[in-house]
Amino acid sequence: MTIKQEQMKTKKAIVIGAGVSGLSAALELKRKGFDVTVIEKAPRAGGVIGTFSDRGFKAESGSNSVMLQSQKSLDFLGELGLKEKIELSNPVAKRRFFVRYGKVRAVPMSPVSLIFTRLFTFWGKIRLFFEPFVSKTPADEDPSVAQFTIRRMGKDLLDYAMNPFMAGVYGGNPEKLSIKHAFPPFWNLEQKYGSIIKGAMKARKEKMAAGNFFKPMMISFKGGMQTLTDSMASLLGDSLKTSTKILSVDVNNGGWEVSWGNDTEDSCEYYDALVIAIPSPNFKDLPLSGSLACSLAPLENIQYAPVATYTMGFKKSDVKHKLDGFGVLTPEKENLNILGSLFISSVFSERAPDGYIALTNYIGGMRRPNDAYLPQEKMRELVMGALKKLLGIEAEPVFEKMWSWKHAIAQYNVGYQDYLDIIDKVENEYPNIALIGAYRGGVGVSSCLESGVAAADKIASKLSE
Ligand SMILES: Cc1cc2nc3c(=O)[nH]c(=O)nc-3n(C[C@H](O)[C@H](O)[C@H](O)COP(=O)(O)OP(=O)(O)OC[C@H]3O[C@@H](n4cnc5c(N)ncnc54)[C@H](O)[C@@H]3O)c2cc1C
Numbered sequence: 001m002t003i004k005q006e007q008m009k010t011k012k013a014i015v016i017g018a019g020v021s022g023l024s025a026a027l028e029l030k031r032k033g034f035d036v037t038v039i040e041k042a043p044r045a046g047g048v049i050g051t052f053s054d055r056g057f058k059a060e061s062g063s064n065s066v067m068l069q070s071q072k073s074l075d076f077l078g079e080l081g082l083k084e085k086i087e088l089s090n091p092v093a094k095r096r097f098f099v100r101y102g103k104v105r106a107v108p109m110s111p112v113s114l115i116f117t118r119l120f121t122f123w124g125k126i127r128l129f130f131e132p133f134v135s136k137t138p139a140d141e142d143p144s145v146a147q148f149t150i151r152r153m154g155k156d157l158l159d160y161a162m163n164p165f166m167a168g169v170y171g172g173n174p175e176k177l178s179i180k181h182a183f184p185p186f187w188n189l190e191q192k193y194g195s196i197i198k199g200a201m202k203a204r205k206e207k208m209a210a211g212n213f214f215k216p217m218m219i220s221f222k223g224g225m226q227t228l229t230d231s232m233a234s235l236l237g238d239s240l241k242t243s244t245k246i247l248s249v250d251v252n253n254g255g256w257e258v259s260w261g262n263d264t265e266d267s268c269e270y271y272d273a274l275v276i277a278i279p280s281p282n283f284k285d286l287p288l289s290g291s292l293a294c295s296l297a298p299l300e301n302i303q304y305a306p307v308a309t310y311t312m313g314f315k316k317s318d319v320k321h322k323l324d325g326f327g328v329l330t331p332e333k334e335n336l337n338i339l340g341s342l343f344i345s346s347v348f349s350e351r352a353p354d355g356y357i358a359l360t361n362y363i364g365g366m367r368r369p370n371d372a373y374l375p376q377e378k379m380r381e382l383v384m385g386a387l388k389k390l391l392g393i394e395a396e397p398v399f400e401k402m403w404s405w406k407h408a409i410a411q412y413n414v415g416y417q418d419y420l421d422i423i424d425k426v427e428n429e430y431p432n433i434a435l436i437g438a439y440r441g442g443v444g445v446s447s448c449l450e451s452g453v454a455a456a457d458k459i460a461s462k463l464s465e
Contacts, residue, residue: 010035011463013273014258016246016286019047020445021436022277023232024452027080030236032460034273038240039260045233045240048408049445051224052401056353058224059311059401062408064344064360065089066228066445071214073446076453077228080235085227089218093347095325098164099334104321104390107161124156132195139191144414145174145182152196164329167339170443171305171365171409181412220348228445241265249274250289254431273432273459277452279304279407280439295426302419302439306372307408308363310383311344313399316357320392323357328390332367336389337382339365356398359387364404366411372404410439432459 011034015026018040026038038045048062068074077083096107100119108114114125134152137143143151145166149158158174166172170182180187186196193199221227233240244262251257252270259268276286280299288296327342339362345352352358361383364372371382379402387393423435434455441451 011272012037012270013275013459014039014256014271015275015277017047017277017437018042018045018229018233018240018242019277019437019448020049020229020232021047021438021448021452022275023229023236024076024449025275025277025434025436025455026236026239026452027232028453028456029273029275029459030239031079032456034460036236036239037260037269037271038236039244039246040240040242041245043243045236045242046226046229048405049225049229051226053224054401055399056350057311057313057356057358057399057401058344058351059309059358059399060225060344060360061309061403062405063225063445064342065218065220065225065347066449068217068219068446069214070450072453073449074214074217076449080231082221082228082231085221085223085231087220087222087348089220089326089347090349092324093218093326097325097328098160099328099330099336099390100160102334102389104328106325119160120156124154124160127154128157132198134195136190136194137187142178142180142414142417145172145177145179148179148186148190149174152190159333160331163333164331164340167332167365167367168329168362169409170411171307171339171362171367172411173366176303176366176411176413178412178414178416181416218347222350225445246286248287248289249292251292251430256431256433272463273434275434275436275455275459277436279410279437281407292426292430295422295429296435298422299419299435299439302416303366303411303413304407304439305365305409305411306369306404306406307339307365308372308374308379308402308404309360310363310379310400310402311358311360312383312387312397313352313356313358314393314395314397316355318393318395319357321390323359323391327359330386336386337368337371338363338386339367341387341390352399358399359391361387364408372406372408376400376402409443410437412443432462434459 013029013034013036015022015038018038026036030036050061052059097104105119108117131152149162162174166174189196189199193202244260247259249258256271256274280302283296283300323343323346329340330336342360344360345358436451436455441447
């Protein structure tokens with residue numbers, strides 16, 4: 001085949017949005033031989049992921065870590081040349097804390113520690129014992145996390161386990177989140193085995209018997225999370241256009257005619273495939289052709305929790321708690337002003353200079369959405385109040401950095417299946433389009449990476465038919 005024929009065969013794809021979802025789809029498409037263009041409206045790629053360094057402290061604007069769930073994700077990072085840059089979390093991060101009676105308490109990780117913990121009441125523990133005997137939820141129901149937890153494990157477990165856990169993952173409200181979509185592991189165990197406790201034991205054995213020995217691992221990267229997105233962006237080279245605006249998107253002849261522009265260049269071209277990788281509430285900002293705009297409009301209603309992150313550095317000697325764990329999450333009932341505090345300098349190295357520690361505090365969420373937008377002074381007061389109670393910190397921070405996100409974490413609320421149906425319909429009706437982002441397939445970085453790769457796979461196989 002001549003070079004000209006080869007070039008004629010090269011398919012073109014355009015990806016809108018260069019957060020981790022868009023970057024992963026773009027790189028996988030590129031790896032499959034596509035000529036890829038990535039349009040990002042911000043001056044840099046990475047979306048909510050970004051690392052700020054100052055005087056030996058590091059603060060993450062969004063995600064602090066990635067929970068790798070599969071060998072495939074690890075291999076993908078290897079293919080990106082990132083294996084050497086991976087930093088494994090300190091084993092101490094396996095220890096987690098929730099709050100009860102105003103005190104930080106370790107989450108029990110064994111039956112013995114469950115018996116002795118003060119995190120749950122005596123009756124709460126007895127109720128949990130009956131979980132295996134509770135009947136299964138009918139498969140066509142869509143209970144909230146709260147309904148599901150109360151039914152299977154009781155109210156105490158909802159208030160002091162699921163509530164803080166959902167605050168940590170989603171900044172979410174268990175009364176609204178759907179167990180099926182927001183926490184599928186519990187739903188699937190119940191559906192398959194009739195019980196979460198019995199199911200967890202059986203599933204572990206089955207996983208081992210099937211030869212799947214991959215242990216989920218929590219990682220970050222040398223230099224912080226931005227190393228991930230910067231490395232991905234640099235692999236895209238000139239194909240990544242930052243500070244660039246999409247001017248029009250039209251369906252045309254089995255593909256897409258998209259025009260875009262920035263201060264130095266503009267273009268109107270035909271692309272075989274289109275990947276939209278921006279948060280769904282931002283769809284309204286895209287100049288989409290009429291029918292597509294109408295089809296996507298309902299997805300703008302997917303709720304997102306606003307969250308602020310406030311990283312503070314303190315002298316080690318000013319902190320009473322040993323910080324010997326991943327961090328502490330707060331149950332709503334404890335009436336604290338923060339969703340939680342991550343002991344980031346205990347989890348990864350080089351997050352604080354010698355003799356100092358760093359904490360990343362989370363504020364707002366669906367619990368107190370307005371708090372995510374407080375001015376820094378007010379936010380500091382709020383966080384310091386909680387840190388004083390929980391960790392005995394009275395001294396002023398020596399380092400501070402905060403970010404406030406309006407569309408921080410997508411909420412997979414009851415009724416979420418309707419949105420999935422719309423997404424499927426759009427992808428079936430329009431040619432070679434993929435909709436990806438944290439509103440679909442999981443909010444974690446690992447899920448976003450996997451969704452990007454899966455979208456690229458799907459587009460490539462559709463176009464090779
Ligand atoms: C505070 C916070 C803490 C988190 N902590 C963790 C954690 O510890 N672990 C974890 O796994 N996950 C965590 N997450 C979740 C995870 O980081 C995100 O879900 C994930 O990074 C989202 O990536 P994304 O690419 O889908 O979206 P985004 O990062 O939002 O990227 C979307 C991109 O699209 C661009 N864009 C938007 N509109 C347009 C447009 N019209 N034209 C062009 N570009 C556009 C944006 O500028 C942005 O760059 C956290 C998230 C937040 C906010």
